[in-house]
Amino acid sequence: MAEMSGIHVQKLTVVQQAIASCCGAIITSLFVTPLDVIKTRLQAQRNPFHDGKCLVNSSGHMDHVYVCKNGDSKAWYKKPGHFKGTLDAFVKIIRIEGIKSLWSGLPPTLIMAIPTTAIYFTCYDQLCEALKSRPGKHDEHIPVIAGSLSRFGSATVVSPLELIKTQMQCRRSSYKQLYLRVSTKVTVDGWLSLWQGWASTILRDVPFSAMYWYNYERFKKMMCKEVGAHEPTFFVSFTSGAASGSIAAVVTQPFDVVKTHRQTQLWENETLKIPQRDSKSTWAVMRKIAARNGITGLFAAGEKK
DSSP states (O other): OEEETTEEEOOOOHHHHHHHHHHHHHHHHHHHHHHHHHHHHHHHHHSOOOTTOEEEEEOSSSEEEEEOOTTOTTSGGGOOOOOSSHHHHHHHIIIIIOGGGGGTTHHHHHHHHHHHHHHHHHHHHHHHHHHHTSSSOOGGGHHHHHHHHHHHHHHHHHHHHHHHHHHHHHSOOOHHHHHHHHHHHHHHHOGGGGGTTHHHHHHHHHHHHHHHHHHHHHHHHHHHHHHTOSSOOHHHHHHHHHHHHHHHHHHHHHHHHHHHHHHHHHHHHHHHTOOOOOOOOHHHHHHHHHHHHOGGGGGSSSOOO
């Protein structure tokens, strides 16, 4: 129990924090997915997706990769449409295909977004509480440490699910067949193969989390001081989050481009049954992208295949 201004405030339990995180993931995904569906449909209208190639769809929390397949003309991202812009696409999709089409591809993304978010935010809150209880005044370092460790842990725990999701999306099969394929991969390539692409994910997510939480806490304190508030209002929290997220996104964008490059390469190799080559290091991939598209290529919205 904690006392603030004569009012007793009960701290959330670990279970309550996890439930709140899951609810946040679902709400964010419900709001963001329609925007990304429209973006993907406009992109497909300009540059149709070819068989075996990939597109990256975002739920607001994480990326989800789709592989275009032969004969899959009914896939949501291949549906025909003549859109003049974002608003026109929004109206036509609802009128012609129904409002449910705006949330196409949401279920498989939530399967990974919910556990990732629950682990991440729950660990962050618990680490902050533990670090604040330690002797010594180093409060400014707590968000950096807690943010980095919680993102490192959540990315490491959930990473094997990416391989399973890849196998499920590339080939329709029973759970027994899926288990046999994953088991065979582990037998041939070892347990570490379940964490393929883990390094590029960590290089993107850990620095992002460290910068995000550090700036978020600082901006929040500064704004509360400016407006004379003892506790952050919704506007203060929202503005602090938007500003800190923008800064962290710009700085870590090159690693995001590399991760998307590796992710789509893995899916295309699985779909087209191309033998896996020795994976290049993150820095080698960055040099390749910079050599082909210039430095600005590392800050593109995503690496095109």
